[in-house]
Amino acid sequence: MIKLSKDLFKYIISWLRVPIALISTQYSLMIEYRAEIILWAISGILPLIMLAIWKEATISERIGLSDDYLTRYFVSAFIVRQFTAVWVMVSFEEDNLEGRLSPYLLQPLMPFWRYFSSHIAEQISRIPIVLIMLLVLNASIPNILWIPSLKTLVIFCCALFSAFCVRFLLHWMFSMICFWSDRVSALERLLLIPYLFLSGLVAPLDTFPTPIRNFANLTPFPYILAFPSNILAEKKIDLISNFTSLFFWAILLFLLSYLFWKRGIRHYSGMGA
Amino acid sequence: MKTIAVDSLSKSYLVTEKKPGIRASLKHFVARKTSFIRAVDNISFNINEGEIVGFIGSNGAGKTTTLKMLCGLIYPSYGSVSVAGYIPKLREKSFLRKITLVMGQKQQLIWDLPPMDSLRVNAAVYGLTDREFSLRIDELASMLGLNTELSRPVRKLSLGQRMKAELLASLLHRPSVLFLDEPTLGLDINAQLRVREFLSAYNQKYGATILLTSHYMGDITSLCKRVLLIDKGKLFHDGSLSALTEQLSPCRFVQIELAEPVNDISLAKYGEIVHQEGQLVKLLIPRSELTSRITSILSNYQIKDLEVKDPPIEQLIGKLLALGSFND
Numbered sequence: 001m002i003k004l005s006k007d008l009f010k011y012i013i014s015w016l017r018v019p020i021a022l023i024s025t026q027y028s029l030m031i032e033y034r035a036e037i038i039l040w041a042i043s044g045i046l047p048l049i050m051l052a053i054w055k056e057a058t059i060s061e062r063i064g065l066s067d068d069y070l071t072r073y074f075v076s077a078f079i080v081r082q083f084t085a086v087w088v089m090v091s092f093e094e095d096n097l098e099g100r101l102s103p104y105l106l107q108p109l110m111p112f113w114r115y116f117s118s119h120i121a122e123q124i125s126r127i128p129i130v131l132i133m134l135l136v137l138n139a140s141i142p143n144i145l146w147i148p149s150l151k152t153l154v155i156f157c158c159a160l161f162s163a164f165c166v167r168f169l170l171h172w173m174f175s176m177i178c179f180w181s182d183r184v185s186a187l188e189r190l191l192l193i194p195y196l197f198l199s200g201l202v203a204p205l206d207t208f209p210t211p212i213r214n215f216a217n218l219t220p221f222p223y224i225l226a227f228p229s230n231i232l233a234e235k236k237i238d239l240i241s242n243f244t245s246l247f248f249w250a251i252l253l254f255l256l257s258y259l260f261w262k263r264g265i266r267h268y269s270g271m272g273a
Numbered sequence: 274m275k276t277i278a279v280d281s282l283s284k285s286y287l288v289t290e291k292k293p294g295i296r297a298s299l300k301h302f303v304a305r306k307t308s309f310i311r312a313v314d315n316i317s318f319n320i321n322e323g324e325i326v327g328f329i330g331s332n333g334a335g336k337t338t339t340l341k342m343l344c345g346l347i348y349p350s351y352g353s354v355s356v357a358g359y360i361p362k363l364r365e366k367s368f369l370r371k372i373t374l375v376m377g378q379k380q381q382l383i384w385d386l387p388p389m390d391s392l393r394v395n396a397a398v399y400g401l402t403d404r405e406f407s408l409r410i411d412e413l414a415s416m417l418g419l420n421t422e423l424s425r426p427v428r429k430l431s432l433g434q435r436m437k438a439e440l441l442a443s444l445l446h447r448p449s450v451l452f453l454d455e456p457t458l459g460l461d462i463n464a465q466l467r468v469r470e471f472l473s474a475y476n477q478k479y480g481a482t483i484l485l486t487s488h489y490m491g492d493i494t495s496l497c498k499r500v501l502l503i504d505k506g507k508l509f510h511d512g513s514l515s516a517l518t519e520q521l522s523p524c525r526f527v528q529i530e531l532a533e534p535v536n537d538i539s540l541a542k543y544g545e546i547v548h549q550e551g552q553l554v555k556l557l558i559p560r561s562e563l564t565s566r567i568t569s570i571l572s573n574y575q576i577k578d579l580e581v582k583d584p585p586i587e588q589l590i591g592k593l594l595a596l597g598s599f600n601d
Contacts (some may be wrong), residue, residue: 014400016402017397018397018398020397021393021394021396021397021398022394022397025383025386025390025391025393028386028390028598029383029385029390031387032385032386035387037342099376100381102341102346102374102376103374103376103380103381104381105345105346105364106344106345106369106372107369107395107398107399108367108398108399109371109398110371165313190507203318215589266348268346268347269286269347269371270347
């Protein structure tokens with residue numbers, strides 16, 4: 001029994017060696033770019049700007065949402081946005097054009113994991129910056145922060161990570177277009193529009209007209225931002241249906257990405273290599 | 274035993290063409306003119322286990338495209354390739370563990386971190402234990418003459434140090450097939466020598482098969498007994514360097530030191546005089562006539578010293594590459 005558990009431990013450690021090595025190396029790299037990380041973190045304050053606009057407009061009562069909920073929603077959206085930031089389309093395009101993808105393709109590790117770990121590492125390096133930003137916010141607007149229950153925090157973390165995975169897979173799938181057209185960064189800008197308006201970043205989905213809200217719910221965007229934000233804001237929502245939708249999108253995007261990868265890799269020209 | 278088997282390999286690319294100027298740009302925006310370029314055209318060769326083969330040709334001849342197909346980076350348009358018993362384009366994990374591609378002008382090391390960080394990732398990816406990792410680092414670093422450089426950010430290293438660290442990273446998993454694309458590009462003479470010595474030692478120690486492209490003929494002459502010469506995608510020569518020399522130069526180089534000065538006209542009948550200074554004469558004599566003409570020179574002149582050799586291969590291939598094409 002002891003031998004079996006030792007073997008299992010060894011197996012787990014050996015399995016974890018690759019993600020640990022990738023994330024720790026990428027984390028070291030992110031620390032080198034600390035100024036850039038601070039600027040990226042600051043650039044994600046759109047939800048806080050939206051909060052100020054909504055508060056100033058004093059329309060919360062007219063649309064049946066409490067002031068308290070709106071505050072919590074936008075602060076939560078700020079946190080969710082910070083930890084679901086994805087830039088894989090830009091990185092993949094650069095690596096493809098400059099030939100950096102070739103060494104990745106020649107190693108027995110799917111390049112997907114390098115980009116995924118680089119995002120995870122960047123998010124880890126953002127944690128202290130986001131905490132400082134929240135403390136500054138609380139100092140500027142007293143009692144704007146609240147302490148969620150442990151259960152809420154655990155569910156929020158699960159939803160946040162799932163949301164990040166779905167957003168990452170969505171962008172990864174579009175990155176595969178690089179194999180055919182070389183450039184995809186313009187597509188990323190295009191993808192930003194539905195993300196901004198359908199995810200609940202500029203306004204909670206409850207404020208949308210019903211047809212638009214129904215349409216939004218057919219896309220992955222509300223599950224990427226509004227769903228985890230509502231959990232942290234402690235709004236009563238249907239967790240099971242929302243998590244089911246998240247997993248549905250994760251599986252669908254994973255399968256489509258895999259298909260595009262298999263097709264696309266045949267078109268890889270090893271440019272710049 | 275064949276490690277690399279290439280049969281009727283071809284690769285065509287679709288490329289867009291555009292003339293300079295605004296009008297051409299607008300035309301290009303609306304309707305793109307495309308054409309197929311045949312980068313590699315029906316080439317076949319085999320390489321045995323443990324061989325070091327030089328792959329030479331002018332820029333754009335198809336060397337790098339061939340290497341990319343051999344290591345599975347790009348799909349061939351036609352023909353078959355087998356490397357270490359695998360079909361490269363399938364990029365199976367066990368195949369990727371056996372090969373490496375070193376590109377002189379591209380790097381896998383992370384620019385802002387010390388090479389050791391990238392090496393740790395490679396060790397994890399290839400499943401090396403900590404002990405294997407440190408033993409291999411020690412061994413390869415001492416063969417390459419690397420030490421503290423592995424702990425300095427890559428951007429702070431000289432080109433030679435970077436190239437050596439790249440080699441180390443590429444060979445950490447101890448591949449048995451090495452594809453080297455310009456591994457000494459931009460290096461000074463000493464660094465070039467060190468890299469050549471290292472590759473030779475690695476080949477002897479591990480019996481690795483090496484296919485090497487280089488524009489530095491020193492790399493080829495010092496490492497490769499056999500060369501593949503490619504031009505416009507077609508294989509021009511596959512054989513020994515000496516056979517290539519014979520093919521490229523139908524003459525041999527004869528250097529004579531005469532006992533007393535003579536009129537050069539009298540020597541010209543034996544071959545083309547390429548240099549004459551005092552009693553030293555350098556001649557090019559057709560290979561087929563070499564024995565009879567030297568016998569005749571020896572019987573007609575007083576000779577202090579005589580040397581027969583091939584023209585330097587560097588010169589021959591250099592001329593060929595400068596021309597940019599071969600006449601079959």
